[in-house]
Amino acid sequence: MSTPQTVTPELRQWIVAQAQAGCQPEAVLQAMLASGWEEDVAVEALENTLRQHLEEHARQNNLPPPSIVPEPDLRDSPGAVWAGDREVKIVATMRNPRVVVFGGLLSEEECDELVALSRPRLVRSETVDNNTGGSEVNAARTSEGMFFQRGENPLCARIEARIAALVNWPLENGEGLQILRYGPGAEYRPHHDYFDPAQPGSATILKRGGQRVGTIVMYLNAPAKGGGTVFPDVFLEVAPVKGNAVFFSYDRPHPMTRTLHGGQPVVEGEKWVATKWLREGRFE
Structure with missing residues (x-):
């Protein structure tokens, strides 16, 4: 039985650094997968980290607060x-x-x-x-x-x-x-x-x-x-x-x-x- 992978503060900092350097999310995800991260863990870490980074950027720069938006139900990646x-x-x-x-x-x-x-x-x-x-x-x-x-x-x-x-x-x-x-x-x-x-x-x-x-x-x-x-x-x-x-x-x-x-x-x-x-x- 494999040990669950833990998303560390260091990983989140690395994700933010890649985004600030202009790397596309798809490229960051592929790099994580190549390093041995499980895909579901990598995707969640990437999405959550980038969202939190954007929210913090918005607060620091007095940008408009986010609104609830329309969203199709795409849980489990349906075809x-x-x-x-x-x-x-x-x-x-x-x-x-x-x-x-x-x-x-x-x-x-x-x-x-x-x-x-x-x-x-x-x-x-x-x-x-x-x-x-x-x-x-x-x-x-x-x-x-x-x-x-x-x-x-x-x-x-x-x-x-x-x-x-x-x-x-x-x-x-x-x-x-x-x-x-x-x-x-x-x-x-x-x-x-x-x-x-x-x-x-x-x-x-x-x-x-x-x-x-x-x-x-x-x-x-x-x-x-x-x-x-x-x-x-x-x-x-x-x-x-x-x-x-x-x-x-x-x-x-x-x-x-x-x-x-x-x-x-x-x-x-x-x-x-x-x-x-x-x-x-x-x-x-």
Whole structure:
């Protein structure tokens, strides 16, 4: 019978030192495994140490406190999870930032129906105006889009209920689905989805459900080339596969969440996505 491995203060200090030196968590984990650490012990030590390090960094620098965020139930690393009415595959996961790639969140028929319902209502996409809390056309976002009201039609209601079950978050805390179309050359440059509290327009926005704490981007088609979703801080790119989705959460409105992301330019064809933003409280 083997002796349980103990996570020592020295090991935690070493993990923090590796992170401060710029090593990716995956590389630190592999180094621990190569040194003889059991995988479950190594993963728990790595995750807990990095989380505690970030929390201490936040306290020392007077950063915003963390919020509770949406989180799919991925205990025991399942290959698929039940989302109320449909089995959804787990394609890939990342802890820091919290990113999960879902396979088959939408059926092909649901993707096609969302495109058909939204196409007549497309207009030039806008971004939030941080000064007023309104919206404006921005050169960083070169797509066309529209919004469905939450529960506007049976299709939206079904998808919204599925997402709520999948990430364990109240249905009423979600914004309505946004549909975007990117033509050749169109992109959305890297940005954060949370609202910056330092901006004068944020107070107005936050009255409707509080801060954003999670995002789900669903791919409604597969462009011939380009159009991936990138996370520059962690060198991650998610390919736009029809029916799949990428989920990420951010527990505070600060770059430390490493959720900077963007839509790569479409090189050939077009890209359609449906985006769902999740708020702290009920969104009205």
